[in-house]
Amino acid sequence: MQQPLAERLRPSTLDEYIGQEHLVGQGAILRRMIDAGQISSFILWGPPGVGKTTLAHIISVQLEVPFFTLSAIHSGVKDVREVIDRCKGGGMFRKGRPILFIDEIHRFNKSQQDSLLGAVENGTVTLIGATTENPSFEVIRPLLSRCQVYVLKSLEVNHLHQLLGRAIHEDKYLKTLDIEVTETDALFRYSGGDARKLLNILDLVTGSAEENEKIIINDSIVTERLQQNPAAYDKNGEMHYDIISAFIKSIRGSDPDAAIYWLARMVEGGEDPAFIARRLVISAAEDIGLANPNALLMANACFDALQNIGWPEGRIVLAEATIYLASSPKSNSAYMAINKAMGIVKETGNLPVPLHLRNAPTSLMKELNYGQNYKYSHDYPNHFVEQQYLPDMLKEQSIWEPQNSPAENRLKEFMGSLWKKRFK
Known part of the structure; x- marks a missing residue:
């Protein structure tokens, strides 16, 4: 064989x-x-x-x-x-x-x-x-x-082209066949950057050809063969990346019905419950964030409960968290803020910490004005006093941009009452 x-x-x-x-x-x-x-x-x-x-x-x-x-x-x-x-x-x-x-x-x-x-x-x-x-x-x-x-990264299109060419022209069996590739979009899309998956699909398409028959590989043929033989490109549950993607996007899109459906697909497919719970924690922080801070508490509680009660009852905990997250208001302002801040750091490098914010554990540091003129917030009304916290070069920089949700509107209003000129 x-x-x-x-x-x-x-x-x-x-x-x-x-x-x-x-x-x-x-x-x-x-x-x-x-x-x-x-x-x-x-x-x-x-x-x-x-x-x-x-x-x-x-x-x-x-x-x-x-x-x-x-x-x-x-x-x-x-x-x-x-x-x-x-x-x-x-x-x-x-x-x-x-x-x-x-x-x-x-x-x-x-x-x-x-x-x-x-x-x-x-x-x-x-x-x-x-x-x-x-x-x-x-x-x-x-x-x-x-x-x-x-x-390691998923293979890119140029890698998939290399692999396809090597398979057709160097494999001892395939090089004896008359193969013509006219389209690769479906082949590469279904492979998803997975070399093994691409070769399995190629095996499927070429293996069903008659002797001496010219084999055409195009988008319609690849799609047709895969629909007839779904296991050929989903061996060992490799499609779980596609399903977890659909699951998270359904939560992000506020569709609890779709989210619970994809959860059921994973449960029935034997997916690792901890894998699902971790994705819920990430989704709670990335997609719901400050619009409903309780979502992160719910997701963490789900993760902990899952460890404590095990399976199969754990599916109920996952379902509760999934529906809660999907039906929560959404905001990615925290996600956007950290990405923006990291971009600024990469662009500006190691900017010096303002002297008044520096730690001064030694007398020498105090003589060099480390920590001098720092204002202790709790000594002022409402535990706030306006002073500079960013490096000098960035002192006018805005990073966190509140989004339009009741919870963030309240945060924005409170920040505006403190800073006056910021968070307008």
């Missing part, structure tokens, strides 16, 4: 690897470490199908070191310890430190992650973890502090 196209086309060298130039391009950080023959433990964070597993394999081959792999879904503490014991054995005959690759490391619980610490710290193994989730949420702090985190 023929291997799937994605396996047949798996790169074996960095020169064949497509994408992630910021990490493995000439002069990039990982490329330099690999070329030097010395790598430290790290975690690869990125969406499915961008080459995390492949990159780990390539590194082990190029460094000529033993490669051990575990799946966090199927492995426990016992499996981790067995692999570490194997890595310890025969060390004097090895060229370099073994690599232990753990796929979906975010699914390891605390005790499983704890079992890795000693081996990583004393150099028994070089750990390479792969995750689709933010490591700062899912990886314990002691382990995270011993690993660099490298972010």
Whole structure:
């Protein structure tokens, strides 16, 4: 039986690897470490199908070191310890430190992650973890502090073109076929920057052709084949990124019916409840924000309750929070404010803190006027006194722009009563 196209086309060298130039391009950080023959433990964070597993394999081959792999879904503490014991054995005959690759490391619980610490710290193994989730949420702090985190990006259109060309012209089977690509929009759209998904779709379209038949690949054919075979491009629940996107956009769009529908799709599909709860917390801050500050409290309470009561009752908590957030007034003023402020920081650099705001713990600092003329707000009526808090260069800069909601209108009115000239 023929291997799937994605396996047949798996790169074996960095020169064949497509994408992630910021990490493995000439002069990039990982490329330099690999070329030097010395790598430290790290975690690869990125969406499915961008080459995390492949990159780990390539590194082990190029460094000529033993490669051990575990799946966090199927492995426990016992499996981790067995692999570490194997890595310890025969060390004097090895060229370099073994690599232990753990796929979906975010699914390891605390005790499983704890079992890795000693081996990583004393150099028994070089750990390479792969995750689709933010490591700062899912990886314990002691382990995270011993690993660099490298972010992998979805493949861009030029990468997908490269991959498509390589598949058609270099794959031992596809290059024997008469394939003509006339349109790529649907092919690239359905792949969503996922190399594996693109190759699965290509496998589907070419695999149904008759012998000696000319194969045309265009938008209508790709769409038709995928509608007939939805599992072919949604293997292992990869569509969860599309569904969580629809879920969040329905909340943002104030449609509780749609939001609860997409929640049900995730619940029925076996999505990780903690994944959903984290997205609710983000949505509460980003999309509802100051229009209803209670939304963030609700989302956090949902997250905590979910940890306490578990599943399946946790679905009810998720549903309550989802409906509350979707039916709340919306504002992204806090989200816009921090983005604007970060843009100003990048543009203006490290502007000096005004002297009256500086900390003055030593006599020398006091002699240099650190903290001089600072006005303590609580010494004044209404616990407020007008003074400059921004750097001199930005003292007239407006960053937070209140939006039109009852809650923010009240905040704007209160700020206007204090500052007079600002927040008009």
